[in-house]
Amino acid sequence: MTNKTNHSILPVDFYEQPTLELAKSLLGCLLVKKTADGTASGFIVETEAYMGPLDRAAHSFGNRRTKRTEVMYGMSGLIYTYVMHTHTLVNVVSGGIDNPEAVLIRAVEPYSGLELMQERRGIADIRKWTDGPGKLTKALGITMEDYGQSFTAPPLYLAAGKQPEHISSGPRIGIDNTGEAKDYPWRFWVTGSPYISRTIKKRMMPSPSK
Secondary structure, eight states: OOSOOEEEEOOGGGGGSOHHHHHHHTTTOEEEEEETTEEEEEEEEEEEEEOGGGOTTSTTGGGOOOTTTGGGGSOTTBEEEEEETTEEEEEEEESOTTOOEEEEEEEEEEEEOHHHHHHHHTOSOGGGTSSSHHHHHHHHTOOGGGTTOBTEETTEEEEEEOOOSOEEEEOOSSOTTSGGGGGOOOEEEETTOTTSOHHHHHHOOOOBOO
16 A cells, blocks of 8 residues: 555545445545544455345345344445454445445554554454454454444544555455355455455455456
8 A cells, every 4th residue: 555644534425436336445444443542543454345135145135124234224434333253343334325235344454553452452463453354343442332323423433544556356255155145256455465354365365456
């Protein structure tokens, strides 16, 4: 990624682009969380797009509407958090009102609040603090209390960040029981980043898509 960092909070219209484009545009953006303990942030280096009612891997497949997925039916740019295997995961709502799509933030590159992030994760290796969707939320202090809020204002928000030089794409992770959806190339990552999910590193070599 380029060295210059833009700390300007992204406007609402940034989130109104098509979901697959948004998933790529989020790469390099700065994810920031302010808490009573301090502020921590990281550049997004990996995302996954979930394309709503026709995507068997999406929580909203078949227009499923529950207390958990309700926020997905709201305006683009809202925060969708949910718990999986005791870990909180964070998503960016997309697709517009009543078109329940979302982008999962899978990994970030630590940027600020490093001591706080290390304390929360309890390990020394910075590359392992945020290389997974459950790890990054713990490191940044993202919780279910962020559900339904907007990424356009603190305490959890997105800034413009940096522009990646190259983006790679491939199948999403951990959705083996979703039929043909498991093969859709809707996972995107910053090519060569040491902070992406370890699963990717073991499963396949990056192939540039941009």
